[in-house]
Amino acid sequence: MNAKSSMQTKLKHEQLGLSETEVVDMYKYMVLARKFDERCLLLQRAGKINFHVSGIGQECTQIAAAFALDRQRDYFLPYYRDYGFVLSVGMTLKELMLSAFAKAGDPNSGGRQMPGHFGCKRLRIVTGSSPVTTQVPHAVGVALSAKMQKKDIVSYVTFGEGSSNQGDFHEGLNFAGVQKLPVIFLCENNQYAISVPIKKQLGGKVCDRALGYGFPGVRVDGNDPLEVYRVVKEARERAVRGEGPTLIEAMMYRLSPHSTSDNDLAYRTKEEVDENWKKDGIPRMKAYLMECGLWSEEQEAALLEEIKQQLKIAIEEAEHDPFPNPEDTLLHVYANDGEGQ
Amino acid sequence: MPVMEYVDALRLAMKEEMERDERVFVLGEDVGVKGGVFTTTKGLQEQFGEERVIDTPLAESAIAGVAIGAAMYGMRPIAEMQYSDFMLPATNQIISEAAKIRYRSNNDWSCPLVVRAPIGGGIFGGLYHSQCPESIFFGTPGLKIVAPYSAYDAKGLLKAAIRDPDPVLFFENKKCYKLIKGDVPEEDYTVPLGKANLLREGEDITVISYSLPLHFAMQAAEELEAEQGVTSHILDLRTLQPLDRGAIIAAVRKTGKVLIVHEDNKTGGIGAEVSAIIAEECLYDLDAPIQRLCGPDVPAMPISPPMEKFFMLNKDKLKEAMLQLALY
16 A cells, blocks of 8 residues: 555545544554454453453444445445444443343343454444354345335445355345445455365455446455455445446455454464454554554553553453343343243 | 134234234235235235335245334334244244343333234145244243134234233134134133133033144034033143143043144144143043144145045044043
8 A cells, every 4th residue: 555646745534534533543443443343352261251242353343335335325235254343333331241241231232242242232233143154134134125215325244255246245246236326335254164165165256246237346456454444435325316226345364363262273374364463453543544644652652551451441441331131131022021931 | 793714803803913013014025016925914004105115025034024023113013924834034033022022121122013924724735834843832931822712813813912021923824714713702802811711611521722623623513512412521721831731631520531722733832731731630530541633743735635635624634632631
């Protein structure tokens, strides 16, 4: 990412219509998501929380995509690594920690689901599950509804490249293609489905599959947030113009193991992982901002200190918040509690 | 009060609900221009347009999944599965998603969805146009399951299902579509979900069933009373999930002898759970072992006429089972 492109007079983010505040905010969310994720890994190792599934290496795409959407009105169906995304659309650190600690106040599920299973009506984050890709047809249904009600919003759904092999991916994309629905499908291709690498997972490119469904598919460097912002913004503009869906394949690398229950060095080498750390988009974004004169080491130090304090408070509060009542296990099977008992 | 066919009552229910609430829409294979392979949605696209009566691609998981997404957004979708035999590709969407949306989101999101699907054989449909898949979905908390037997119930239960705030599997009996006629009020009414219905009062035996076999039970009961003086107490479950436990127990206590009947195969069927409820709640009120008359435990119904006839329940099979129970 070079600050100066062919248009010498305008910086890259300016060309894209991003203000200085916005581009700096994007970076701040990236660092926030990274620090949150690293802390969760530590909390799990310390025995404070039971499980964490990491999104390290995927934050640039997640946050850039969020900034390209209408964060006040669009509907979001993120998958389980999208901490950067949900933070960017308004979920708080405390709320994510309440989920990590499975506390009653967790807005995602009231402590019922594993962390990373997002859902929050207030933020139009549609509830998700563990069987992968089921959210893709849901996003299509949201977009269908928005179109029926003549709302100029889009639904945005993410998934991994492993998920792109499920029937729900193909059925959902085809339905959206037929109906020309305002939905953006974004594949976070992190090159691993737990232990299975893309060469054993994909016979071609995920983005090329869009051709079969009658709409554009684009591949983008997922470690380049400004490029991701550009393609998602274009996809959103197409969608609200009534031109239908877009499939985006953002290329990245899952820098962490699949989850805290996984030993990734059983199926990939440390050298491979180290090589991919060099492509991490977060330091690249920092360098870009510094080159633009929008960021300094002093600001970096202050940001890290601020995040440290925010995390400390969020963890303390989440730890001290109550667990759900055991009997609450019986609630919310149906609209009227107890009806099905 | 007009007499109409079961299928007409279903169509009227959808028409009325679509007129009443613009959030209600229908999606499925061949539901639009053709009006459904059984004519269940005939005329709806002409009245409500292509946007609200959607001919979808041939992909059941998308039909269910798209409907679930729309329901979460706030719409009231009716997803049609052309045959219940073909709804299994949508099982993950129904069981992993629709059934769990309210629960997993701690009541933040909900899924007010109706999945309509024709069940049952006797139409020379062979293995894959004849099945009763109730037991696949039964026992999944979060789902409601409804199976009407009459035209009146077909309209009233479908309207209640469309207005229900939770996902409802609505199993229509395809043999009933044209065969069963009855009085159906043209005005608005609903039949509440979760409530069984006593079809006939009697003193000697109790029959508990749902859907098509109830017609055989009613005919058999009439003949048994005229010919043998045996009177039958017949309970229509109407809603299979949640079961109306109180009505089951009361119906069993009335006679102390119970026969449970369904076309779905015996092992692991609805009848097994009804039997368990009876055993738990009123074992000492029984004067005879609990009896079940069900489809045989074979994978599905063969197409060859003598084999289909062997598989299907009918009035004579019920009459014999009811008489044997009365004589016990």
